[in-house]
Amino acid sequence: MTVIKVAILGFGTVGEGVYRTIQSHAEELTAVLGKKVEVAAVLIKNKQKERNVSEDVLLTTDFEDILNMPELDIVIEAIVDKDPTFSFLKKAIERGCHIITANKEMFAHHGQELLELAEKNNVSVGFEATVAGGIPVIQTFRQLLNINRIQQVQGILNGTSNFILTEMREGKQSFAEALSLAQENGFAEADPTNDIEGYDAFYKAMILSRIAFGEEPNWHDVEREGITAITSELIEKAEELGLRYKHIAQISKSGNQIKATIKPVLVGKEHPFYHVEGVQNAVSVHSDIVGEITLQGPGAGMFPTASAIIEDLVYVCKNNAPAPRLTALTT
Ligand SMILES: NC(=O)c1ccc[n+]([C@@H]2O[C@H](COP(=O)([O-])OP(=O)(O)OC[C@H]3O[C@@H](n4cnc5c(N)ncnc54)[C@H](OP(=O)(O)O)[C@@H]3O)[C@@H](O)[C@H]2O)c1
Known part of the structure; x- marks a missing residue:
């Protein structure tokens, strides 16, 4: 069985919720995807904070460490603010990773550009968690x-x-x-x-x-x-x-x-x-x-938001949905 390698950017309410849900629902994920989902890396800002993360997960404050990993399939972003998030996600797409984001401010500003870049690079974008938390809208x-x-x-x-x-x-x-x-x-x-x-x-x-x-x-x-x-x-x-x-x-x-x-x-x-x-x-x-x-x-909270992200994880892996009805931004 092959493995789907995931990096989580941010380990606050949302990032930790996603990490814990990937552990608690490992069986369901494997059954649906036919592959084991493994969190390979976590990006944080403050190295001094204690994190409840397994020892074999790369815990880093440098996004380049994550980009340079030999195998990486999906980057899940749960940071705050537009920057540097947008540039992290662009680089992840260019590296050939699917991306999933919970960051509505960043996605409202740059979503169209990310979707176009993803299409060029044949990867998918999940953004369910940007709107209405756990509701699959x-x-x-x-x-x-x-x-x-x-x-x-x-x-x-x-x-x-x-x-x-x-x-x-x-x-x-x-x-x-x-x-x-x-x-x-x-x-x-x-x-x-x-x-x-x-x-x-x-x-x-x-x-x-x-x-x-x-x-x-x-x-x-x-x-x-x-x-x-x-x-x-x-x-x-x-x-x-x-x-x-x-x-x-x-x-x-x-x-x-x-x-x-x-x-x-x-x-x-x-x-x-x-x-x-x-x-x-x-x-x-x-x-x-x-x-x-x-x-x-x-509409928010650790596990409702993790629910939206974990369902997006299945969506980007299956990558079989019709292209979203998205056209030009008129800002
Ligand atoms: N909370 C919710 O219920 C909810 C629901 C839907 C969507 N969202 C969205 O999800 C995102 C995350 O929300 P949250 O509530 O989880 O925030 P949070 O609890 O404040 O956690 C943010 C995390 O991002 C890390 N971080 C911040 N800037 C960083 C940087 N430049 N480089 C690396 N790591 C950085 C922080 O690192 P440290 O731990 O080292 O400080 C922290 O782990 C936001 O965009 C939010 O709008 C949140």
Whole structure:
């Protein structure tokens, strides 16, 4: 039996979750792929931190060590920031590796270039974990909705914002109190700007737009608003009317025009997102044949995100899916 050799870039919440899942689901992976999956290397930044990694795994702070390994099939990226991640992944593709990423900011900016480079080098790109954590939304779009014409996609794409809005309503807390609670629970970063100002949802929406419609709106034309203007009073008033605030990304196509908004929206009981609470994410897609489908599930966390990555691992190895509907970026 041959072996599939994997390198994991980053060993934080996501990287460690992937490492542990490859160990815990080794039998299933071998059964599906006909080969053993082996983590051959892990890239980290800080050598002083203790890591729960087997001794035969190359643990390094130098990406060149990984590139120079004699055998390497897949590079899984779970680092933060756009750089140097993008250059790492370009080099991995040029070396002939499939790549899988969880990094939405990097992928929203450079995904198209990576996909084109991968096509030239005959390798695949997995990016399920960039949108809605454990919910298999990308695979659903690219494998199961090929003939349907997608008309509209809506999503609760940021678990932190949804948690804060839920806490403000259910726990009668102020925005500041709910944010502190999110930070105490590890649902929000020390600097929560990306989440509460809607940037994280914006990046995910742009990735969804490409996969659903083959293109993106001009980024400057997208209305992006976070949840910082939502007060307890507004939430209470809405509740009296049977409505709830949800932070929703909406992307739709009318004629040749793609329109996207990312902002707080009031929804009633009939809306599929009315009962989506806490750190949950949801994506609802409206297509011409099937009508409306809603997927809901954990939008982040160690194992939900590892789930998306491990399923991508199978996808890139099998490499038998139709090419995604991706065309030019219009930033
Ligand atoms: N957390 C989630 O639930 C989740 C869900 C979906 C997607 N994502 C995305 O997944 C990525 C990773 O998130 P995370 O939560 O796992 O982050 P994290 O816990 O902060 O871990 C980041 C890891 O990357 C390493 N790292 C950072 N910069 C590096 C560099 N220049 N070279 C080498 N290693 C570097 C860090 O090394 P040290 O350990 O040495 O500091 C750390 O191990 C992010 O892009 C995030 O947006 C996260």
